[in-house]
Amino acid sequence: MDAAELRSRRLFAQGLRSGTDAPAAASGPPSTPADVVRRSLAVQGQEYLPSQWGLAQRLPLADRPDGASVGAAIDRGEILRTHVLRPTWHHVDPADARWLLEASAPRVGRIQATYERRYGIEGERAARALDAFAEAVAGGRHRTRAELAEVLDGQGWPGGAMVFLLIRAELDRVLISGASVGKQRTYAAFDERVPPSAPRPLDDALAELAERFLLTRGPASARDLSAWSGFTLRDVRAALADAADRTGGRIERLALDAESGAVGAAGADDLWHDASVAAAWSARERDAEASDDDPERVDLLQAYDEYIMGYASPRAYLQPPGIESPVIPEFPLHAMFAGGTMIGRWAWTQQGRRTTLRIVPWRGPSARELESRDAVIAEVEAFLGVPVAVEVDPVTPL
Structure with a gap:
């Protein structure tokens, strides 16, 4: 699993990408x-x-x-x-x-x-x-x-x-x-x-917490779950093991690479996932016509989106090439992505009846990225229900 696959699987589990099948769950897709x-x-x-x-x-x-x-x-x-x-x-x-x-x-x-x-x-x-x-x-x-x-x-x-x-x-x-x-x-x-x-024993509650965390955020590590939930590593490691038992192995630990001893770009030895979500992702990958997993697809995510906050720092999977340290929040606060990798910032501001969406790019967009970015800006405008004026700053490299 390289960094691109990790991003693809997380975007899918998060519900930010679709395909032939939505991530499996008893209640069906949202x-x-x-x-x-x-x-x-x-x-x-x-x-x-x-x-x-x-x-x-x-x-x-x-x-x-x-x-x-x-x-x-x-x-x-x-x-x-x-x-x-x-x-x-x-x-x-x-x-x-x-x-x-x-x-x-x-x-x-x-x-x-x-x-x-x-x-x-x-x-x-x-x-x-x-x-x-x-x-x-x-x-x-x-x-x-x-x-x-x-x-x-x-x-x-x-x-x-x-x-x-x-x-x-x-x-x-x-x-x-x-x-x-x-x-x-x-x-x-x-x-x-x-x-x-009725009150629930803590170990039972934590096992469910681990199971449902992985449904929408896997693959993820014990450290990711600890950072997201606030519980200790000892607590969440026990919870992951309990979740694997109670789901009959649907919650499972990913196998290590036999030579390197690591799991892809995550650099962690304890990535876990929900096997049913992994199977749905694999089915989507086999149906290229139905897949919307485009490396040039742009997402405008709010700063505390679960694709960002669902994992422990430094969150290398979302950082631009060549950037090793975490990207420090700034204004505009929110994060602009292409293919699950951060390429700039954005925010909307509302003053009276005027709403402005400002974009601060870190690099120039490709033609397909520009088309995707404009489409998602239109989606934001529809969500807000008011006309939006767009301001794009000059490229500001990191």
Whole structure:
């Protein structure tokens, strides 16, 4: 497996490429943004609208929703947004929210503990704040952050404490995302948006986490899974072994090269994959007419897309030839790719009724790349639902 094959297989598993067969799963290929989240288990949602673009572009173009439709699915609670796994925003399916939080909240809480001590978020005082939050959102009342801050008036919390109180309320399964009010996000009662479920042993939860991680991100290493989930290497290595057992070998470790002792360009000795996805990818490779795995196909991915954030640094598979160190984020924040390799940056900005999409290329495009880039710009415009003015900077080599 060379670097090109690794990129091809990951793009396919991620849902960014299609073919004769979609990656196999009991539920079939995704047809809605909620399906994408369910298959992916958790999708980083730090940038709210860009993360919705990441969900939409994993659906067939003919059925692709616009941003308003994805936002409406979040408002209806078909997709929830909360702090889970690594302590950052993630989109999750309602049926997965409870067990994912139960599994990862203790570890995320330890990461947050320094800030909680700094702001006195502990004991009876913290309990009163969380009780006030619970009362404020009870009965289907969705509250903005400002409204929740008001219910704490008189409790004497210092400036800066609010963000960590809200995260604590999420970790303790008091609050979760609600319906937006204009451009403001809200919080709702956790138990009103998340179905009940029995507690799960941690080893069982981690085995499912490993299995579903590989469904949409394999081939990947134990280190990739650790970086993505926040769990230790010891935890995830045990989880991968358990996932292999419980799937009858569908989750499997890739064989090492007999001479070099390495697996392709990854340079790791513990790449794992979902064999059913690998079989679907192989079928796609045999049907060249159906394949859209073009080395000159351009993708405009949001900065925290799972194709980027689903793997551990330095993420050599996505870096341009000759670049060994990680590419440092800059503005424009988002990443432009050709054939799964980064070739520049991009971003959209909105000022009043004007929306501008700016592209900063690192090299000149080929004719086919230019055609593909213009096509995906049109897809972004359709997603945003407004006309987009395009600005292309001069080539800025790394």
